[in-house]
Amino acid sequence: MIPISIFEKISHQLQVKKPFIAFSLPDSEIITFYFQKSNKEIDIKENDEQGFVMHPFDESQKVYNISKSDADTIEIKINESFEEFKNIKIKVNPSEIETHKALVTKAISEIKKKRATKIVVSRVQKIALKDFKFELLLERIFSLSQNTFRYVWYHPDTSIWCGATPELLLKTEDECFHTMALAGTREYVTNSSVVGWSEKEQHEHQVVIDDIVNKLQKAVTVLKMSKSYTHRAGPVVHLRTDIRGCFKKGKASLSAIAKILHPTPAVCGTPRKVASEFIKEFENYKRELYTGYLGCIQDKSKDSFLFVNLRCMKIENNHAHIFVGGGITADSNPEAEWEETQNKMKTMLQVLQPML
Template structure:
């Protein structure tokens, strides 16, 4: 289907308050859509059905689902457009910076007292939109970030969510799977080679170790790569690839997703303490930010589940952009604030003509 025809269909679906999801895998030139035919709220526990899953940060084994068998399924080529992604200036807000920096300082104190090795602290910022257009959103989101997993999800009970995430939770292909440890952030510059400091290297190792430990509960066959630099829009991250074998029916898409989520990249380590600290100190509900999402095919034999980062919720002509960062013993509050400001640019660049 022609991309402009797809945008018309998505616009009509949204006007009629009917659920839909439209997405594209990293480096794919195709975009896929599921347009649900009624407003039913479907959920899924075992990921063995074809469709698209959306799970919150507080995943308890139950996730939202748009089933393929009750939806119109569409495939389209991405429209090649010359959308610009210039940096958007964010008005300084001393009160917001002070509040977040104080939370970071408190987090560092907990880590110094050996309560945790890493805690992921997040925040959100709301931006009023002059004139929201889902057609413009589709056009910009899918053309600006070709290396990310891009999606727009809508259900009348959740509102509209969209994002361009760099992080895979798990990819399954028949009897094998792959995941990644993604940590450490710096802005993209012309500097070559890219240099990573001890703070980022330590954080990356913490995340890698925690993920491999989680996976060893469901499979013992793992292969871990060396860390390498990964570009995500205007940011760079450290990435380690982890691959493994599904065996004996114990390691399924559902059990691996449950073992991995929430990863240390979105929660912290040890997980239990980090999650409790987040509940007590962040001061808001993350909802689907830092949850996971993605298409399930071949009844769970093939799937691409992604961590829901670099995302926003759009409601009542307002975009709520979610950002966060991993706090470790080497963190500096001012640097952590700036990191969240940098991460906000991913969605701001998509919204630019609507701000």
């Protein structure tokens, strides 16, 4: 259980509209809280400060920071978890299904015209909450699968966001780094050790690998890749390849490498410019913090982590807004892509279950 004193602190922050973040790194039993003390805005990347950064998908939108020097920091240990994975059904308007399928069809058409290799399209599902409790949200987020980056964020400009993302954007270790290619999604099947990934899924994954490697070669001296393997993230599994390397001298900047990588083909597409323009023109909603990145920036004596903001939702005015999407290639099937977004919603629905 999370101590009552933490919830009292959160209640105060919400009341006075001051930002806070609670997060737990993959495979960690520790939740770290930063409670911002002032109303000052500090750019931690520009001022070489430690803290937490929340970067939106769109580079033109505001970046949010909580500086460690302007925050009360608390750490507690997680002592419980759950694996319910119940098949929660929510009502979806048939027009929403057709709208998303039409968007997928449009993306396939663009790809077949050779304008792009891959385009990531997404949607947001709005769900009314009958009995929202912040305490329950916090406890259920941090009871999710420990191989994800779990967080709950609040800022008066953004409202509440939370998630459990499986995708590392960047981890720095002295002069070296670790990132990953994550693409292809299947529903997790209990006791199934082997996943037969289709040619379409393997191609989509390779597109992501190639794009990341090509971009990183400008700033690194060494690149090593693992073999592709199946990675479980709660109710779904993905194809994953780990990529490691070391920075070139003078380019060992977390923000510089993040700028090279973001947005990755896993959340935007390739070529980046073409896919980004398609998203802006045809998605018909603002992604906000979804498919942006977030994480903890430390001094050089400690590792810094940035994660892609996936499997996430926004809570505002007693409604949850769950953001989901998928990578489209020439071989994509609109019906299958719709089902993929439904599968990806399960993680956040699992969190919301007692509040629906």
